[in-house]
Amino acid sequence: MPKRVVVTGGAGFLGSHLCERLLARGDEVICLDNFLTGSPENVAHLMGERRFRLLECDVTGFVHVPGEVDLVLHLASAASPADYLDHPIETLRVGSEGTSHMLGLAREKGARFLLASTSEVYGDPLEHPQRETYWGNVNPVGPRSVYDEAKRFAESLTTAYRTTHGLDTAIVRIFNTYGPRMRPNDGRAIPTFIRQALTGQPITVTGDGTQTRSICYVDDTVTGILALAGSVHSGPVNIGNPVEMTMLELAGTIRELTGSASPIQHIDRPADDPAVRRPDTTLAGELLGWHARVDPGTGLRRTIGWFRRELGRPSAAA
Ligand code: NAD
Numbered sequence: 001m002p003k004r005v006v007v008t009g010g011a012g013f014l015g016s017h018l019c020e021r022l023l024a025r026g027d028e029v030i031c032l033d034n035f036l037t038g039s040p041e042n043v044a045h046l047m048g049e050r051r052f053r054l055l056e057c058d059v060t061g062f063v064h065v066p067g068e069v070d071l072v073l074h075l076a077s078a079a080s081p082a083d084y085l086d087h088p089i090e091t092l093r094v095g096s097e098g099t100s101h102m103l104g105l106a107r108e109k110g111a112r113f114l115l116a117s118t119s120e121v122y123g124d125p126l127e128h129p130q131r132e133t134y135w136g137n138v139n140p141v142g143p144r145s146v147y148d149e150a151k152r153f154a155e156s157l158t159t160a161y162r163t164t165h166g167l168d169t170a171i172v173r174i175f176n177t178y179g180p181r182m183r184p185n186d187g188r189a190i191p192t193f194i195r196q197a198l199t200g201q202p203i204t205v206t207g208d209g210t211q212t213r214s215i216c217y218v219d220d221t222v223t224g225i226l227a228l229a230g231s232v233h234s235g236p237v238n239i240g241n242p243v244e245m246t247m248l249e250l251a252g253t254i255r256e257l258t259g260s261a262s263p264i265q266h267i268d269r270p271a272d273d274p275a276v277r278r279p280d281t282t283l284a285g286e287l288l289g290w291h292a293r294v295d296p297g298t299g300l301r302r303t304i305g306w307f308r309r310e311l312g313r314p315s316a317a318a
Pocket of ligand 1: 009014015032034038059074075078079080083118175176
């Protein structure tokens with residue numbers, strides 16, 4: 001049965017891919033976004049679709065959504081460290097007040113609610129790989145806390161709505177995801193490395209580059225989010241690709257795949273940057289039959305292809 005789905009942050013990187021996939025399967029989509037870090041351009045190709053509506057609004061305030069709603073996918077939040085450090089209060093507010101309003105909307109409509117949480121709730125983890133049972137290691141007054149603690153609060157609030165009001169909720173903990181429509185200057189490692197490699201600038205690796213991340217291609221993440229949304233499970237469930245690599249390996253792979261001669265340059269490592277990050281995705285496999293399928297080489301090639309076209313456009317080259 002087609003559903004009527006609200007996607008907050010739908011004009012962002014992940015949200016726009018979700019909107020696309022929902023429309024492709026026949027759903028109706030109401031996309032809510034204030035364009036803080038997203039852009040109408042990300043969903044411009046969907047605007048002619050009669051089952052798609054884009055509402056410019058800030059979900060930290062009251063939002064009126066007319067008609068029935070079956071599912072609320074709450075993705076609104078700055079997500080890259082550069083963005084949330086530029087917008088610390090907005091990030092805390094969208095995680096707290098924004099989540100509260102969207103839980104209220106789901107309750108009013110009798111809809112299922114899914115919170116897009118993050119591997120950042122594990123902070124600089126002392127357990128490796130990270131299972132959903134791990135409570136995390138977060139500095140509550142460190143610079144990253146505006147994001148990490150906002151998401152931890154959002155998880156707590158989502159759980160309270162479930163236990164107090166019987167709301168049908170789910171929490172997905174998304175690990176580093178990459179793909180087309182990331183902003184070349186959003187400060188995250190993959191768009192930064194690709195932009196630098198394609199424009200012949202030094203590829204800037206923070207610290208000695210031995211810190212690790214696990215990178216998941218956006219199509220896999222979207223499949224995982226929708227699998228959880230379509231299930232009866234409440235989570236939290238990790239969604240990510242367990243293939244782990246060091247930042248130095250990632251920079252080298254991107255240099256090779258772009259055919260770039262850019263040198264690698266080491267720069268200062270940000271405060272509280274996690275040393276390791278790898279999801280244990282056993283639960284997603286057991287509950288949802290979900291596994292990441294796109295290997296990093298394939299996903300990076302597709303992403304590089306998109307960045308090549310994007311950086312060739314005059315408005316995006318800055
Ligand atoms: P993004 O910055 O591209 O998208 C976030 C969107 O939310 C943007 O379009 C932005 O304009 C919108 N937004 C922010 N505040 C808002 C507000 N108050 N009202 C309405 N809209 C608002 O980031 P993304 O990478 O697409 O991340 C989407 C979600 O997934 C975030 O909640 C993020 O925490 C989560 N997540 C992403 C990743 C990842 O690797 N991309 C990893 C973990 C979690």
